[in-house]
Amino acid sequence: MGYAGLEVVRGVTLAVNRGEIFALLGPNGAGKTTTVEILEGYRRRTAGEVEVLGEDPAQAGPAWRGRVGVVLQSCQPEHELTVAETVALYAGFYDAPLPVAEVLALVGLTAEAKIRNSRLSGGQQRRLDVGLALVGDPELVFLDEPTTGFDPAARRAAWEVIAGLRARGKTIFLTTHYLEEAEFLADRIAVMVAGQIVAEGTSASLGDRHRSRTEIRIGLQAPPVLADLPPLSGQPAWEAGELVLAAADPLRDLNLLTGWLLTQGLGVEAISVRQPSLEEVYLRLTAPAETVS
Amino acid sequence: MTTITGTAETATITPKRRSALGMLGHQVRFDLLIMARDRSARFFTLGLPVLMLVLFVAIFGTGYVGPYGHSMRASTYYVATQVVFGVVGAGFMTLMNILVIRRQAGLYKRRRATPVPAWAIVVSQAILGLVGAVGIAGLLLAIGALAFSVTVPPGSLAALAVDIAVGALSFCCLGFAVASLVRTETAAQPVSMGLALPLFFISGVFIPWDLIPTWMRGVASVFPVRPFAAAVLAVFGGSTGVWRPVDLLVVGAWGLAALALSARRLAWSPYT
DSSP states (O other), X not given: OOEEEEEOSTTOEEEEETTOEEEEEOOTTSSHHHHHHHHHTSSOOSSSOOOBTTBOTTTOOHHHHTTEEEEOSSOOOOTTSBHHHHHHHHHTTSXXXXXXXXXXXXXXXXXXXXXXXXXXXXXXXXXXXXXXXXXXXXXXXXXXXXXXXXXXXXXXXXHHHHHHHHHTTOEEEEEESOHHHHHHHOSEEEEEETTEEEEEEXXXXXXXXXXXXXXXXXXXXXXXXXXXXXXXXSOOEEETTXXXXXXXXXXXXXXXXXXXXXHHTOOEEEEEEEOOOHHHHHHHHHSHHHHHO | OOOEEOSSSOOEEOOOOOXXXXXXXXXXXXXXXHHHHOHHHHIIIIIHHHHHHHHHHHHHTTSEEEEESEEEEXXXXXXXXXXXXXXXXXXXXXXXXXXXXXXXXXXXXXXXXXXXXXXXXXXXXXXHHHHHHHHHHHHHHHXXXXXXXXXXXXXXXXXXXXHHHHHHXXXXXXXXXXXXXXXXXXXXHHHHHHHHHHHHHHTTSSSOGGGSXXXXXXXXXXXXXXXXXXXXXXXXXXXXXXXXXXXXXXXHHHHHHXXXXXXHHOOOSOOO
């Protein structure tokens, strides 16, 4: 075992472990495609060190390319070929390709084998793109915004295909601007904003989400006297009919608050206890004010 | 290296390494299949030159064109000049369109992501232009011989083969060079038409050369279509000898200049 070690420019080090799905998440124009194209060997970097599968992609030769699969952000298939012919064309470039039928089954295009590529839907074309990246049985697959422009059903189907690659032991480097895509697929996520990595971690730990205070909200019919509340781990506030508390010790605070409310006889309409969502973390990380600092 | 251990005995099978030439042949097979299924490429490469030949012979068929020291039957003249039209059409116009459309579709970028060597991608595309050029030249010569009794003297066949080879190679290079300058697929067709059509007219490909004004002939002689047409016409008795080395040099010089430009500007990714 080893690393498919990746170092990315701008002084940020990214290490992608073998067999994991790594997502580079960020808004449009953040530099995701530039980064992934440096890793794929399409672009030359101006500074820094990059190593993918033990080689510098800018110098790597055919043997390295045989171990890497690339799904480009926008690429149409050869319109005049059938789906199976297209896979056979690309299979001919590899020393030990997967059988065409296996590739088609892997991306769910078996029924479309004899259909011309020009007749495929957008989602089917994208699945063919993935199939063409897999035909050489690569160790590492780059997917640059694989589901942009998909309807929800097609996106879900593409996710199943990508999740299936992990089950086959592939290392996946994914770029996306869809938060839920990164959350659904990725073992680890790095957030890129304006060419810089601003956060890195699992979807649970990203942006110190797991260490963030838990928010307790209690909807009340009438405002309580805040000074009468028992001592809590955070500062309570009254906001639009709700008692709001960012709790460092949520279990104890909840116990104290509910006990106190019972003695006060205040009408409780709703209680919610929640961690900040990944979306809130992401929006905070990618907010323009954050990029300045 | 992946090794597969056999079950019957402990033989290890290593995957066969693909040769670059094998990959080139593999690509050419599929690319020719694509071109054969592409209605537009089929029409512009094969259909249009045949249509033009039939039309020109129908219009001028019984007459003679000149002056070449001696006059030439119009049918002979148009077989020769439509061979030029066909070779330039396939080698330059159709190939240039294919190159721009495929580049903008991301196909070359995707092929570069595979182990296929860069030169094999370039050569496979050039072969498309060459096959089209040689194919249409052969088809027009066959139609000329069978339908219009226009034949090439056996002693001139070598000269004709060299003319077509130099012309096809040079116009393919020009196809690569202009493709590298065209930014969008919608611009490809107008640019190829805009460059080639005026040259066809002033080079005597559509209108007999002796009807072209003298100053325009001077302009035409600087560009590669006229020297190529003069070389091919010579094979059909258009001049005193069948070999036109100076004309071929002009065509070849354009080809080499185009090759140098395309080598500098070779791009795999779509222009944005």
